[in-house]
Amino acid sequence: MKFQNDNEKQCFEKVIKVLPKLIKDKCNGYDELWGYKLNYEDSNEESLEYYDEDIARSLVYKICKGYQFEYDTVIQVLVDILKWRSKFNPLSAAFKESHNEILQSVGILTSYPDDEANKKIITWNLYGKIVKHKELFADSEAFIRYRIGLMERGLKLLDFTSEDNSYMTQVHDYKGVSVFKMDPQIKSCTKQTIAIFQKYYPELLFAKYFVNVPSIFSWVYDFLKSFINEETRKKFVVLNDGKKLGKYLKSCPAAQYEGVGKQSLEEQNVEAPRPTPYGLYLLEQQASVDID
Numbered sequence: 001m002k003f004q005n006d007n008e009k010q011c012f013e014k015v016i017k018v019l020p021k022l023i024k025d026k027c028n029g030y031d032e033l034w035g036y037k038l039n040y041e042d043s044n045e046e047s048l049e050y051y052d053e054d055i056a057r058s059l060v061y062k063i064c065k066g067y068q069f070e071y072d073t074v075i076q077v078l079v080d081i082l083k084w085r086s087k088f089n090p091l092s093a094a095f096k097e098s099h100n101e102i103l104q105s106v107g108i109l110t111s112y113p114d115d116e117a118n119k120k121i122i123t124w125n126l127y128g129k130i131v132k133h134k135e136l137f138a139d140s141e142a143f144i145r146y147r148i149g150l151m152e153r154g155l156k157l158l159d160f161t162s163e164d165n166s167y168m169t170q171v172h173d174y175k176g177v178s179v180f181k182m183d184p185q186i187k188s189c190t191k192q193t194i195a196i197f198q199k200y201y202p203e204l205l206f207a208k209y210f211v212n213v214p215s216i217f218s219w220v221y222d223f224l225k226s227f228i229n230e231e232t233r234k235k236f237v238v239l240n241d242g243k244k245l246g247k248y249l250k251s252c253p254a255a256q257y258e259g260v261g262k263q264s265l266e267e268q269n270v271e272a273p274r275p276t277p278y279g280l281y282l283l284e285q286q287a288s289v290d291i292d
C-alpha cells in the first residue's frame with residue numbers, strides 16, 4: 001500500500017478504526033466485501049475466524065484510493081457498497097444460482113499467471129455471439145445477476161495482497177455484430193450493468209479491450225463512454241481487429257487473437273472457481289436460514 005502523503009495515510013487509518021461501528025450501525029452488521037470479512041471486532045467469534053487483516057486492509061485501501069482518500073465520501077461509498085451487497089447477494093449470483101446456458105457460454109475467465117502485472121486474470125464477454133438472442137436481454141434482472149456472478153467469480157481469482165494481481169483485465173469481443181441498432185433491451189441491460197460496476201466495484205479494473213469492433217460502431221462506443229467516469233475511460237482500448245489483442249495479452253489464444261496460447265478460449269476457461277472460505281461460510285448460513 002502506497003500513500004502519497006500523511007493525509008492519505010490518516011484517512012485510511014481513520015476508516016479502518018471506525019469500520020466495526022460503521023458496519024454495526026449503518027450496514028446492519030453486513031461486513032463482506034468481494035468474499036472477505038471486514039469487521040475485526042465482530043461479536044460472533046465463529047465468524048471472526050475468517051478475518052484476514054492483510055486482505056481487509058487492502059480492500060479498504062482500494063476504496064480509499066478509488067475516492068481520492070476523501071474521508072466522508074469513502075465512508076458513504078463503503079456503506080452503499082455493503083448495503084447493496086447485503087441486498088443483491090452477489091455471492092449467491094456467483095456461486096449458487098444457475099444462469100442461462102447461452103449467457104454462461106459467452107462469459108469466460110482465464111488465468112495467465114506468467115503474464116504482465118494485472119493482466120493475469122481476464123474476464124471475457126463474447127457479446128457478439130449473443131446479439132441475435134435478444135430474448136437474453138429481455139429480463140434485465142436475470143442478465144445482471146449472470147454478469148455480476150461472472151464478475152465475482154473473476155474477483156475470486158485475484159490476490160488482493162499482491163500489487164501484480166489485484167486488478168482484473170476485461171475483454172469484450174463483438175465479433176459477429178454486423179447490423180446493429182441499439183436495441184432498447186440491450187441498452188437497458190448495458191446501462192444498468194455499467195452503473196453497478198461504476199458504483200460498487202471501484203479500483204478493480206486494470207484495462208478493458210473492445211475487440212472486433214467495426215469502425216461503423218464508433219458511435220456506440222462514444223455513446224456508452226458518456227456513462228463512464230474519466231478514470232475508467234482511460235483504461236479502454238478499442239481494436240477493430242481481434243488479431244491485435246495478442247500484442248496486449250500475451251497468453252491469449254493464438255487462433256482467435258494471435259497470442260501465444262495454444263488452447264482455444266473455451267479450453268482456457270477456468271472452470272467454476274470456488275467461493276472464498278468466508279463467502280462459503282455466509283452462503284452456508286443463508287442456506288440454513290432458508291431451511292429453518
Ligand code: HEM
Pocket residue numbers: 125127128130131147172174177180186189190191193194197208210213217218220221224225228238
Ligand atoms: C452486440 C451488441 C452489444 C452488446 C450485447 C453489448 C453489451 C454490453 C454490456 C452488457 C455491457 C456492460 C458492461 C459489461 O458487461 O462488462 C457493455 C458495456 C460497454 N460496451 Fe457493449 N455491447 C454491444 C455493443 C457494443 C459496441 C458495438 C461497442 C463499441 C465499442 C460497445 C462498447 C461498450 C462500452 C464502451 C461499454 C462500457 C464498458 C464498461 O462499463 O466497462 N458495445 N456492453
